[in-house]
Every structure is written in structure tokens, then in C-alpha cells.
Amino acid sequence: MPLEVALRHLAAADCTDIEIAAMPQYLPRSTSIRAALKKMGLNATAVSLGVPFFFSDSRLDLNSPRRSVREASLRYVRESVDFASQLEADLIYACSMKRGAQAELGTALEHLRQAVADCSDYAKGATIGFAIEPFPTGLLPTLRETDTFIREARSDNLGILLDTGHATMSGEDLGEAARRSKGNISHVHINNNDGVRDLHWPPQRGKLTVTDLRGLLTELAAQDYRGKLSIELSKPRPVIGTIIRSRQFVDGLLGDFKGPV
Numbered sequence: 001m002p003l004e005v006a007l008r009h010l011a012a013a014d015c016t017d018i019e020i021a022a023m024p025q026y027l028p029r030s031t032s033i034r035a036a037l038k039k040m041g042l043n044a045t046a047v048s049l050g051v052p053f054f055f056s057d058s059r060l061d062l063n064s065p066r067r068s069v070r071e072a073s074l075r076y077v078r079e080s081v082d083f084a085s086q087l088e089a090d091l092i093y094a095c096s097m098k099r100g101a102q103a104e105l106g107t108a109l110e111h112l113r114q115a116v117a118d119c120s121d122y123a124k125g126a127t128i129g130f131a132i133e134p135f136p137t138g139l140l141p142t143l144r145e146t147d148t149f150i151r152e153a154r155s156d157n158l159g160i161l162l163d164t165g166h167a168t169m170s171g172e173d174l175g176e177a178a179r180r181s182k183g184n185i186s187h188v189h190i191n192n193n194d195g196v197r198d199l200h201w202p203p204q205r206g207k208l209t210v211t212d213l214r215g216l217l218t219e220l221a222a223q224d225y226r227g228k229l230s231i232e233l234s235k236p237r238p239v240i241g242t243i244i245r246s247r248q249f250v251d252g253l254l255g256d257f258k259g260p261v
Helices: 003-012 027-039 050-056 067-086 102-125 143-153 164-169 174-180 210-222 239-254
Strands: 017-021 043-048 091-094 129-132 158-163 185-190 228-231
Touching: 003 017, 003 027, 003 239, 017 050, 017 228, 027 043, 027 067, 043 050, 043 067, 043 228, 050 067, 050 091, 067 091, 067 102, 091 185, 102 129, 102 143, 129 143, 129 185, 143 158, 143 174, 158 164, 158 174, 164 174, 164 185, 164 210, 174 210, 185 210, 210 239, 228 239
Parallel strands: 017 043, 043 091, 091 129, 129 158, 158 185, 185 228
Antiparallel strands: none
16 A cells, blocks of 8 residues: 555554655655654654565665675665664664575675675664564574674674564574574564464464463563564554554563563
8 A cells, every 4th residue: 555545554553653664666755754754643663675675676685696786785775774864763674585596605695794784884874773684585594593693793783673473484482582682682573474474464363372472572571672562464454453453462462571671
């Protein structure tokens, strides 16, 4: 649906903090989008590069074997950071969608290290955090591998986006993964699926159980986590009702905890 319609739905569902994908058609519209957000009482807390990298332009790839593609992708990230800055977002995040041939993994990882260092530094200059989201078919498919990648990068502006749906597809225990990534988690997506496909179902429906989600929240509370918990849905029907019920479900889980989570 058009962005303006989506914003109206989110406002009607009493949302306050939202995420926006850095779609090519949005980047030149930062001023009007910011005005629309303020009019509806919404705050853009994070900007996503996942959707434009995966759907809008297959040429976007931070670890491509082609230098021209990597350079074009870095330019796009910088433009997206500028967009995020105009929206006063706190975070921008990306993920590697393509794993490539086994023989080329070492080179691809080195390309990604160099690109992420550039992205993280540029975002830091705009006072925006940069996060990597593991993706099951990407170069960093698990939270474990992403955590190792980030610790080796040694950047104070680089973190992990923990996506519950992606972790489920990768067979990772949420609480254990969060414990292992202590100090590196800067954002959390809460969604559910069938354990195989990235469906972005409401958190109350799918393979993940209440016990799984409580295990994650327990660990985040123990870490004094102060980032966001973002409910990420795909094509919810009915839109407003599904968003409200999903928020009520997560609010119910959070009622078990005291503190920053």
C-alpha cells in the first residue's frame, strides 16, 4: 500500500515508533515524509535496507564480487543514512542476502567487512547506529556467525539486529543466542513463522512459543537491554486489528518483567 496509507493505519493502531524501509522512491522525499510522520504523531526509530536490497534492485550487494556493484551499494547506503538522519532515526540496518559460491566465501566476507566498516563509520558521523541483521540465506545466516563477525570488526557503532523469525528458521534458541550476543544487540524484530519460510506472522501464531519469547525477554532484561522491540508483520489482515492484537500479546509478555525491556 502507499506509504501515506500505511502511516494512517499505524497511527490508527496507536503506534508511536515505527520503521521505514529506505526504498528508492522514498529517499528524495525525506522532508515530506518527516512532515507526515509528525502530523500523525509517529516517530521513525529505524530505517531498513533489507527490503530495497532484496526486492527493489538486485544490483545492490555489499559483498558482490564486482567492485562497481559494491561501490554503487555503498553510495545507496550513504544516501539511506542521510535519509535516516533527516527522519531523526536512531538506527539503520542491513543484511547480506546472498551467500554466493562456497569457493568465494572468504573473499565475499572480506568485501563485507570493508563495506560494513565504511557504512558504520558514515552512520556514526550522522549519530546513527548501524546494525547487521542475520538472514538465513545470506553470507551471515545465523546470530552466532554475525556476533563473531561484529566482535572481529571492533566498531563501537556496529550492532546486531536480532530477528526472532530468522533465528527460528536457522534453528537457534532465542535466549541462548541473545546471551551469546550480549553487548552487541542493538535492535530486536519480533515475528513468527513456520520454521521454514520468512513469513512475518504475528508473534502469537507460528512455531515460536510463549516460552521461546519469554526466554528471549528474560535474557534481554538480564542484560539491561535498552533498544527497541519492533513487531514486524507482512501483509497483516485485518491490518489495524492484527497490529493491535500483536502489540497486546507482546505487552502481555512484557508485563512479566520489570526494568528497561
